[in-house]
Amino acid sequence: MREGVFLVALALTVCLVQISPAGSAVPMAYKPDLMLVxxxxxxxxxxxxTGMAFAFGGGMLMDMFSGSPAGLFVVIYCxxxxxxxxxxxxxxxxxxxxxxxxxxxxAMASGAVILVTTWFSGPIDGGFLILFRMTGKSxxxxxxxxxxxxxLNRAMGxxxxxxxxxx
Amino acid sequence: xxxxxxxxxHIGSEYFALPGSRVPPNWKGACTxxxxxxxxxxxxxxxxxAGGLVILFSSDKNSGGNVIxxxxxxIVSPVQRAAYAGYRHVxxxxxxxxxxxxxxxxxxxxxxxxxxxxxxxxxxxAEQRENRRLRKLLNLKAQHxxxxxxxxxxxxxxxxxxxxFFINRGSEDGIxxxxxxxxxxxxxxRIAKTSGEMSQVVLVTDPNLAVxxxxxxxxxxxxxxxxxxxxxxxxxxxxxSDVRPGDEVVTSxxxxxxxxxxxxxxxxxxxxxxxxLFLQARVxxxxxxxxxxxxxxxxxxxxxxxxxxxxxxxx
Numbered sequence: 001m002r003e004g005v006f007l008v009a010l011a012l013t014v015c016l017v018q019i020s021p022a023g024s025a026v027p028m029a030y031k032p033d034l035m036l037v038x039x040x041x042x043x044x045x046x047x048x049x050t051g052m053a054f055a056f057g058g059g060m061l062m063d064m065f066s067g068s069p070a071g072l073f074v075v076i077y078c079x080x081x082x083x084x085x086x087x088x089x090x091x092x093x094x095x096x097x098x099x100x101x102x103x104x105x106x107a108m109a110s111g112a113v114i115l116v117t118t119w120f121s122g123p124i125d126g127g128f129l130i131l132f133r134m135t136g137k138s139x140x141x142x143x144x145x146x147x148x149x150x151x152l153n154r155a156m157g158x159x160x161x162x163x164x165x166x167x
Numbered sequence: 168x169x170x171x172x173x174x175x176x177h178i179g180s181e182y183f184a185l186p187g188s189r190v191p192p193n194w195k196g197a198c199t200x201x202x203x204x205x206x207x208x209x210x211x212x213x214x215x216x217a218g219g220l221v222i223l224f225s226s227d228k229n230s231g232g233n234v235i236x237x238x239x240x241x242i243v244s245p246v247q248r249a250a251y252a253g254y255r256h257v258x259x260x261x262x263x264x265x266x267x268x269x270x271x272x273x274x275x276x277x278x279x280x281x282x283x284x285x286x287x288x289x290x291x292x293a294e295q296r297e298n299r300r301l302r303k304l305l306n307l308k309a310q311h312x313x314x315x316x317x318x319x320x321x322x323x324x325x326x327x328x329x330x331x332f333f334i335n336r337g338s339e340d341g342i343x344x345x346x347x348x349x350x351x352x353x354x355x356x357r358i359a360k361t362s363g364e365m366s367q368v369v370l371v372t373d374p375n376l377a378v379x380x381x382x383x384x385x386x387x388x389x390x391x392x393x394x395x396x397x398x399x400x401x402x403x404x405x406x407x408s409d410v411r412p413g414d415e416v417v418t419s420x421x422x423x424x425x426x427x428x429x430x431x432x433x434x435x436x437x438x439x440x441x442x443x444l445f446l447q448a449r450v451x452x453x454x455x456x457x458x459x460x461x462x463x464x465x466x467x468x469x470x471x472x473x474x475x476x477x478x479x480x481x482x
Binding site: 015018020027028030031033035061064065066067068111114118137 | 330
């Protein structure tokens, strides 16, 4: 329950930061997907049911506040959560370098999914620039992951101290 | 001391005294030889005052000074310069050493004042810019024949994969999905979703939005879709059309969303499409979306614009 409260607060905070023009220091097309980073963090730190609920809710929020068709980010984040949680059992995703690669790959995959779904609605003209943008955005998301994980760990620790342990 | 002159008079007769003043006793007889002392003294006083008045009223105000003035100035000037140099030296010494007590505090206050003034200056500049933008929008609003609402851009696309942003007006202000959004420079996009006090706008640069457009010069029709940042593609132009780079692209009004003849952008390049059936043109939008802060939402009914006016024949 307490873990859920923290995740709800986290989802709302991330959403507000994402839609705020001042929340990102990079151009809109290259800004990091912080909700994806939060979902990866949740896959390593939280229980499956609360983490999945967070991925679902975060995806809903992103669908609401972006131009994507409803449900797209729900699917992307839920799959990301499951894959990262599964990988974490075999690979140690908690290492910064692995974490960064995982976030970049996840961002790249989500970009590809969005590109495909947009393609269905009509051919996209952009060519190499779209690939360049996807790569740049993925790398920036990976870098954001390096910064965001310690912040989220500290925030979760402080929340646990103030409210109490989740168990 | 002998006060007797050669003519037998007293030296003291060249002097005078104001009435009641003490005069040496041996002068008394000489002073009163010609006229009574009090009358003579009064005459002198009156003469001098009258002389002063004559000089006062007869002197030329625009003259650079007469010989006497220049001479007096010449005598006084070196003394005055020396005195002033001395004063400055003393003042400098005072300011440099004695008056430095409290300068640090004053410096701190001045820095604070400077920071405040800079902040105020920045705020005023921002207000000036906003004022200019709003004035442009008001002009645009006056040009339209239909009701519209000015809104501020409050947020951008959450993830950044799509080209959308949020405005601070919603259904409470009469905004509905599919309404046209414009700026002073041209077409911005259309409303995608609304809530009470907020709406999402899909930009013309988003691939999910298509706008029926015309090339202003040739009146050729095409469909404009988003491609990249500040770029769009105008598709399905007739192969024989005389469309050139630099031509202005405007809305046709035939989609029922945008009123006709709103500026959209300018053509960069023209090429054939992949199937070689139509021409297509890359268009740079008139609006710079990274700088946009206020927009105008046109409160037309969905499909409510009279499309007949957009179906005129070519010129």
